[in-house]
Amino acid sequence: MYSFTTPRKKSLIDKITWLWLSFIVIMLVALSAFGFFLKYQTSFYEEMLSGTKLTNSKYSSSVSNLDKELKIVDMKKALNNEVRSSNALLKASIKNLFDLVPDQITLNEVVMKKDALFIKGFTPTKDSYKLLLEPPLKSIFNESKVTFSFNGRVGKYQFESMNTINELLK
Amino acid sequence: MSLFGSVKKRMTNQFLALIVEEKRCKVKQRVVRGDDTLFVEESTFEIESKDKLSIEVIDYINRLQEEYQHTYITLFLNTLGQGAIPTCDIEALKKFSVDKDKVKAVCVEGRYLIYGTLIDIKWADKTFADIGLDFVFSPFLVLDYFIKKDIDDEDIEIDNIMLYVLSTGNALTVMIMKDRDLLFGSFFNIAKDENLLYTDYGESSDDIFAELDFVEDDELLIENLTDLDDVPGFENGEPEGKLELAEQDERFVKYLSAALKEFYSNDLYESEFIQSVRIFDDVHINPNIVKYLQNELLLDVSSENVSVRNALIDLSRKEVFR
Numbered sequence: 001m002y003s004f005t006t007p008r009k010k011s012l013i014d015k016i017t018w019l020w021l022s023f024i025v026i027m028l029v030a031l032s033a034f035g036f037f038l039k040y041q042t043s044f045y046e047e048m049l050s051g052t053k054l055t056n057s058k059y060s061s062s063v064s065n066l067d068k069e070l071k072i073v074d075m076k077k078a079l080n081n082e083v084r085s086s087n088a089l090l091k092a093s094i095k096n097l098f099d100l101v102p103d104q105i106t107l108n109e110v111v112m113k114k115d116a117l118f119i120k121g122f123t124p125t126k127d128s129y130k131l132l133l134e135p136p137l138k139s140i141f142n143e144s145k146v147t148f149s150f151n152g153r154v155g156k157y158q159f160e161s162m163n164t165i166n167e168l169l170k
Numbered sequence: 171m172s173l174f175g176s177v178k179k180r181m182t183n184q185f186l187a188l189i190v191e192e193k194r195c196k197v198k199q200r201v202v203r204g205d206d207t208l209f210v211e212e213s214t215f216e217i218e219s220k221d222k223l224s225i226e227v228i229d230y231i232n233r234l235q236e237e238y239q240h241t242y243i244t245l246f247l248n249t250l251g252q253g254a255i256p257t258c259d260i261e262a263l264k265k266f267s268v269d270k271d272k273v274k275a276v277c278v279e280g281r282y283l284i285y286g287t288l289i290d291i292k293w294a295d296k297t298f299a300d301i302g303l304d305f306v307f308s309p310f311l312v313l314d315y316f317i318k319k320d321i322d323d324e325d326i327e328i329d330n331i332m333l334y335v336l337s338t339g340n341a342l343t344v345m346i347m348k349d350r351d352l353l354f355g356s357f358f359n360i361a362k363d364e365n366l367l368y369t370d371y372g373e374s375s376d377d378i379f380a381e382l383d384f385v386e387d388d389e390l391l392i393e394n395l396t397d398l399d400d401v402p403g404f405e406n407g408e409p410e411g412k413l414e415l416a417e418q419d420e421r422f423v424k425y426l427s428a429a430l431k432e433f434y435s436n437d438l439y440e441s442e443f444i445q446s447v448r449i450f451d452d453v454h455i456n457p458n459i460v461k462y463l464q465n466e467l468l469l470d471v472s473s474e475n476v477s478v479r480n481a482l483i484d485l486s487r488k489e490v491f492r
Contacts, residue, residue, distance in 0.1 A: 001276070001489060002276055002278060002284075002307065002308075002311050002485070002489070003244075003276075003304075003305035003306055003307060003489060004247065004274045004276065004286050004291050004294075004306040004307075004308065005291065005294070005295070005303055005304070005305060005306045007242065007304035007305060007489070007490070008302055008303075008304055010239070010240055011239070012177065012178065012181070013239070014239040
């Protein structure tokens with residue numbers, strides 16, 4: 001510095017430019033802050049969304065489990081209904097069967113299957129059986145076989161009747 | 171160039187160079203961007219006194235400053251309270267009867283020391299209080315600027331020992347150089363036969379006497395030479411060849427002769443014989459002066475027209491973009 005005085009300090013930019021630059025810088029800072037805020041909010045909501053998705057998937061799997069359970073319950077219900085109707089039908093069949101059996105004939109054993117009926121009992125005579133019990137049995141079952149054996153102790157014929165049908169309960 | 175200087179250089183800068191003389195103020199405006207000059211204008215204003223700038227000047231410069239954010243105002247210091255000594259040792263000022271506490275001294279490239287009185291620098295600050303001031307350059311620095319250009323110019327023949335003179339409107343700056351080294355430096359005001367001790371610095375005369383006692387030697391020297399009979403070629407009051415010189419031109423020759431006499435006679439200076447004078451002329455001096463110097467002082471004289479204000483602007487730019 002060869003001058004006898006020191007030069008006045010000068011700003012690189014004038015006052016108006018300073019104002020503009022300050023405004024721009026302030027705006028940049030504000031926008032950046034807002035941007036960061038938005039980014040923070042977005043990540044917050046994303047986290048919340050992923051949490052919700054996780055919960056959702058848990059609930060979904062729970063719903064599918066419940067669906068399965070519901071199906072099982074439905075199946076059980078159907079099965080129950082089926083059993084009930086079967087029982088009702090069986091009850092009706094037994095009642096019908098007992099209604100079919102005349103007073104002279106006594107039954108010792110009845111085995112009812114889906115498409116078969118086994119009856120074991122005593123009849124005073126073979127004709128009693130053939131006249132009173134066999135006709136209704138034959139009307140129900142496709143095939144009806146009977147064997148007789150005389151039981152001297154009781155003084156009656158013991159019969160074993162095996163009746164089969166393809167579609168007994170239909 | 172520093173990064174800050176590099177950035178500043180790429181912006182638009184305005185440089186104002188001012189030379190304040192007794193009755194006028196010369197202004198040069200140069201607007202630059204990088205190395206390109208965008209605008210140049212020169213103006214001269216009449217002023218009442220060197221100590222008070224006219225409202226016109228103040229308004230003009232302030233208006234220019236309002237136009238450009240980066241305006242640098244440079245003043246050419248042409249007051250008497252200054253000088254140059256051939257060493258950078260500030261303690262050496264004492265040998266030259268200068269009180270180092272009362273001057274601002276600047277070493278120029280380790281080659282020599284220029285100084286200006288604190289009073290003169292204060293005067294500059296006070297005078298430019300309404301405008302502002304960035305640089306105040308010594309005339310020795312300006313003359314050195316032209317000398318360097320001369321030395322670097324291979325087309326100009328120069329001697330080993332050269333007497334360089336810078337002629338500005340009201341002042342004469344003299345430097346005797348041995349190559350790039352200063353042997354002698356002196357500054358004169360040629361506007362009038364002004365006794366330095368009566369210069370109005372706006373302070374009490376007693377203070378001025380106290381502050382400026384160091385220049386008494388030079389003053390006595392000038393006083394002794396007031397009579398042109400002391401100057402070679404001015405014997406008997408009528409120079410040979412009947413070359414007519416105006417009063418100011420006579421002072422030019424008188425003070426230049428005084429400087430030579432001082433250089434040859436004062437033991438403080440390394441005396442060397444001078445054959446050539448190179449005048450850097452800012453004001454178009456009377457050609458008879460050159461003839462006088464050639465005929466009567468038997469010196470080989472060459473002159474070149476220069477612009478001190480351009481030099482001031484170039485020096486300012488170097489300072490700003492360093």
